[in-house]
Amino acid sequence: MPFMLDSNQKELQIIKNTSILNGVFFDAATGPITTSRPAAILSTSDTGRVQTIDDSVTEDLIPESELDARYAQLGWLYPSKLPAKPWDILAPRNQRPTKLEIWGSRRFMVQRLSINISVQDLSPEDALVEALEAALRQRTSALRIRALREVFTTWGEMIPLNVVVGACMASTGKINGETILLDATAPSDDTATDHPNIPANEVPNQLNTHDRPKSLVDIVDQHLGTTGNFTRRLESRVQGGSSETLLKEGYDAWLKSVIDNPASWRIIKILHAVPITEILSDQLRDRIELLFTSSVILRSPSVGAPHAFNFDGAANGIRTIESITIWFSTSRIRDISVTYAGGTVAGPYSYGLSDLESQSDTFVLAPGEYITDLFVWHESEWIMGIQFVKSSPGLSPIYGIRTKDSISSRPPVLLSGNGNGLLGLSGAYTADGLSQLQAVWRGDVAIRRQRHTQTSCVGGPRGFVFNDLQHLADPATARIVQITGRAGVNGVAKLQTTYTCMSGGALVRSETPPRGSDDGRLITMTLDEDEYIIGVRGHHNNHGIQRMLFVTNKKTHPAFGADKGDIEFNFDAPKTSDGREMVLHYIAGKSRGWMDAVLFVWAERPLKTPGV
Incomplete structure (x- = not known):
């Protein structure tokens, strides 16, 4: 019924x-x-x-x-x-x-x-x-x-x-x-x-x-x-x-x-x-x-030629990157493709489609890994080199430019996710290679133990590329404990940085190779356990670093390099977007007989402060 x-x-x-x-x-x-x-x-x-x-x-x-x-x-x-x-x-x-x-x-x-x-x-x-x-x-x-x-x-x-x-x-x-x-x-x-x-x-x-x-x-x-x-x-x-x-x-x-x-x-x-x-x-x-419309997809500033984008790193929505394939020569990045979990592939776009014999390599991420930062080297009309940083300690090779070759390029650019994972890459290309890149980040991923970064750069265009990040076993806990260098007549030479960090429950100490010649008197700057670099002063001449000294939260240390120089530079540690103090985390740059250029990477204080 x-x-x-x-x-x-x-x-x-x-x-x-x-x-x-x-x-x-x-x-x-x-x-x-x-x-x-x-x-x-x-x-x-x-x-x-x-x-x-x-x-x-x-x-x-x-x-x-x-x-x-x-x-x-x-x-x-x-x-x-x-x-x-x-x-x-x-x-x-x-x-x-x-x-x-x-x-x-x-x-x-x-x-x-x-x-x-x-x-x-x-x-x-x-x-x-x-x-x-x-x-x-x-x-x-x-x-x-x-x-x-x-x-x-x-x-x-x-x-x-x-x-x-x-x-x-x-x-x-x-x-x-x-x-x-x-x-x-x-x-x-x-x-x-x-x-x-x-x-x-x-x-x-x-x-x-x-x-x-x-x-x-x-x-x-x-x-x-x-x-x-x-x-x-x-x-x-x-x-x-x-x-x-x-x-x-x-x-x-x-x-x-x-x-x-x-x-x-x-x-x-x-x-x-x-x-x-x-x-x-x-x-x-x-x-x-x-929150979902404005914070899920974030974009870094673009690097390279100011052309309209030919491809968009967010075109496939929020997906997890499994690997990135790079086509490259010794002077530029030719093409790129991103493979996502589930089989979706973005790219290649030009060179990688037509020249199947060109040099390429695939950077593979393990399950749960994300790309957190990118280093990009470029000239006015093309992308010269790229290096990826993973959420678990580790970096890709520098694709494109070679560290054993002295090159001329604009200052390296660090594109940082600041705690977000890479979603994809936007950019532009020509028949010869990539002319512009932009990192696109996914804001739904909170990567733990990430220190927010900012950069300052000074120096000239030429030199052999280096990046100290590769020497840090755990960037989250890494700190600078010692810097040695020469007080030469021409400029800053033989610069060597010592870092410590916690890895596997133990304190790990690592030294970078010395960069530059043996010209001048050797100076060693050793930091106390609670001492951090909060400023850099010096001079350059548009070709290299003539003089450089470091300011810490305790004192100003003696200068490396010459007694004087041409163009003064003065960098103080910035603050995070929410007002937290930053310190010098590590350096990258170029060198030959002296330090040609330095990229100062600032970050929040280490998550753990190891002893010296």
Whole structure:
């Protein structure tokens, strides 16, 4: 008999008895998961949201992928049909799958009620608001994004608004070479008579009690007519009513358990849902949306010729880099390609497509590793060299220019993610090679033990390239403890830096090779355990460093190089964006008989301060 809404049956109670006010989390592998707690409350007392249906329907669906099939068997729209969420950028949808596999889902639904709620009828639970606000108070964008994702996992990502409630049998799996499921066996006349409210052509096949299968899967297949349809079964399920009754007593008894027990009804079809942010206040929703739109993808300044970009490092959405392939010569970077987890590849763009014999190398990241920084050497119209820094201690080779060759280039540029991981590379190219590069960073990754950096550079264009970062076993804990050099007539020579850091639980001490000639008197500057370089003073002549002295938090040390020079330079340690003090972390640059150029890399104080 039809279910009646009488004066004793409150709409609010019916709505609360379903899970429509609970958020739904979408697992990347298994699909929709209804959370265990309500995320929303009804904020109005309007009626008419609940309507009786009292009919049944059988639907056949042919999803395009296994994930679509998992959504279909639960009565959800396919992921591509759902409204976009602000955080979808963190999990880009794969390209349309090749139809190598065909999936099918047949669902028989006993529909009892429809519930239709407007988003204006809903307000968020106070605990949800508190959790979101706590997430937004995290110190960095990456930590805020991580905390929000945990909130969405707990409270759900979407709220259903328009649903069908009742009971359902469903069977889903991979089918063999057909784009339709085989038809169910037509029901007998007696079956249709037993269920006057269910159209005869929609009642699943009845079984003789003596022939009843022993497993629930067999029973569902028999009733749906899907026996033998699937080469691989995803799932057979029963929602609503009593599965035990179906197993032990058959379809009639199960249907009676559905009709007689409204408390057993479940949401069996979702016709419309919205992101959970839609039920929030405008202010809170805007803060969350702004975080994902402005903080997830970050871009460094571009390096090289000021041309319009030919390729965009964010074109494939938020993905994890597995490897980067570089095509190069001894004087320039020819081409580049980035391979992401899942097989997506960006590039090559020009040279790497036409010259298959050109020199190339692939820099591979281990699972969980990210690129945190890039060094780029360039001239006015082309990129000369590039070096990648990993989140676990380690660097790539310097691609392009060779450290054993004296080169002429503009000062090296350090493109730092400052705690973010590399997403991709934007840039421009010509037939000969790359002319411009820009690092694109993903703000959803919080890389631990990263010191934010800034740089200062002085000197001339020529020399042999060096980078002290390769000598630091653990950059997070590294500090300068000693510098030796010559007080020569012409300039700063024989410069050698000693670093210490913690690695493997032990203090590691490393010395760089001496850079420059033996001209002049040897000077050694040794720092106390709590002493850090906070400034550099000196002179240069546009070709090399003539004089250089270091200022620490304790004193000004004697100068290296000549007694005087032509052009003065003066660098003080900068501060981080949130006001924290920086110290000299390490140096890079060029040298020949003297120090031609120096890139001073400043960073926050070491995470641990080792003894000297």
